Amino acid sequence: MLFQVGGQGIRPTFFEMAAAQQLPSSLRAALTYSIGVLALRRPILHKVLDYEDEFFALLMLVLETHSLRTTDASFSESLYGLRRRALKIRVQKDNARSNSGDRIHHSGLEKHQKVLSVVFMVVLPYFKSKLHSIYNKEREARLRASLWGDGDDRFDDADYLAGGGTSFVSTSSSDVEASARTRLKNRIQKIIGACYPWLHAGNEGLSFAYQLLYLLDATGFYSLGLHALGIHVCRATGQELMDTSSRISKIRSNERERLLGPPWLKAVQGALLSSMYTVLDYAQTGLIAAVFFFKMMEWWYQSAEERMSAPTVYPPPPPPPPPKIAKEGIPLPPDRTICPLCSQKRANPSALAVSGFVFCYACIFKYVSQYKRCPVTLMPATGDQIRRLFHDV
Known part of the structure; x- marks a missing residue:
């Protein structure tokens, strides 16, 4: 066991149950991320990503079956030292007082409870994932149709007759069957698209x-599946944790004794069983390490992306050097509020963009229109480069 969350009594805390329930989703994200990184160098792994739901369901089927068989707990529950127990109500009668009382008794899981547990933990989440993907595709199709219109509308072959029967379209039986399957598939997708939100909302609400009732100690069942199966999740005792290894050894020795065939075939089967046992023994450690590795890589790349996407603050550029005053140009008056052309206080001040000097609008417009240059620097200028100022500097 990798984790032992402390607590009193056999009833797990809400946080233990929540952590055990959320572990499969984190494990799936870690595996998907790892395979995606490896697929960058091995394109053949993209086929695994194409069948992501089936691959993960098969993996969890092996892990959950092995865990329920050996520890009477799911894969994630066994990591937190939890065990599943069948709930039974025993009625005790007191002859002295002639009244009855009920006492809750826990026992080991039966075979059908283990099978149904695998159905609730593997099969139902798989179908839920497939329905969610179909719903997303249907929603995207509706959004695309609302924006761009339905581009799949075509005339039916039976209705495509034009020119009074001069044009005929021959339709084969395979085309008819294909079109019927397509219409049936589209109808099923539309039904799923209409019903899935309500089913998802009901499931999340339950x-x-x-979870709220379990947190308030109003029920002993953490989920609807556990309630339907009549199973309580309890914290394993120290003796149960010690007996788990001996139980696993006994199961494996019985499996080796049941091997049939000649000695060489038994040796091959024994080697395969040993390899499978080794993989299953270290699966917990490896998968949990993959989850932590995924979280670490997610944090690492997220911080790197934040550093790369952060805007770089550069210092403001230095101002350009002031324009040089030409020797043949008009000299500047000592008072900056005087127009260099008329030697009067500026009226409607306007700046010439090529040099930045300020003049009266009438003076500079008349000068530039006649000489096509700045009167101070003698730089070429036009009337379009005159800028009116609303505040005299």
């Missing part, structure tokens, strides 16, 4: 209600 999950929230059970």
Whole structure:
């Protein structure tokens, strides 16, 4: 066992149950991320990503079956030292007082409870994932149709007759069957698109209600699936944790004894079983290490992206050097409020863009229109380069 969350009694805390329930989703994200990184160098791994739901469901089927068989707990529950126990109500009668009382008794899981547990933990999440993907595709198709119109509208072959019967379209039986399958598929997708939000909302609402009741100690079932199966999740005792290894050894020795065939075939089967046992023994450690590695890489790349996307602050550029006054140009008056052309206080001040000097609008417009240059620097200028100022500097 990798984790042992402390607590009193056999009833797990809400945080233990929440952590055990959220571990499969984190594990799937870690595996998807790892395979995606490896697929950059090995394109053949893209096929695994194409069948991501099936790959993860098969992996969890092996892990959950092995965990329920050996520890009476799911894969994630066994990591937190939890065990599943069947709930039974025993009725005790007191002859002295002639009244009855009920006592809750926990026992080991039966075979059908283990099978149904695998169905609730693997099969139902797989179908939920597939329905969610179909719903997303249908929603994208609706959004695309609302924006661009339905581009799949075509005339039916039976209705495509023009020119009074002069044009005929021959339709084969395979085309008819293909079109019928396509219409049936589209109809099923539309039904799923209409019903899935309500089913998803009901499922999430029931999950929230059970979790809230479990948090308030109003029920002993953390989820609807556990309630339907009549299973309580309890914290394993020290003796149970010690007996787990001996139980696993006993199961594996019985499996080796049941091997049939000649000695060489038994040796091959024994080697395969040993390899499978080794993989299963270290699967917990490896998968949890993959989750932590995924979280670390997610944090690392997120911080790197933030550093790369952060805007770089550069110092403001230095101002350009002031224009040089030409020797043949008009000299500047000592008072900056005087126009160099008329030697009077500026009226409607305007600046010449090529040099930046300020004049009276009438004076500079008349000068530039006649000489096509700045009167101070003698730089070429036009009337379009005159800028009116609303505040005299």
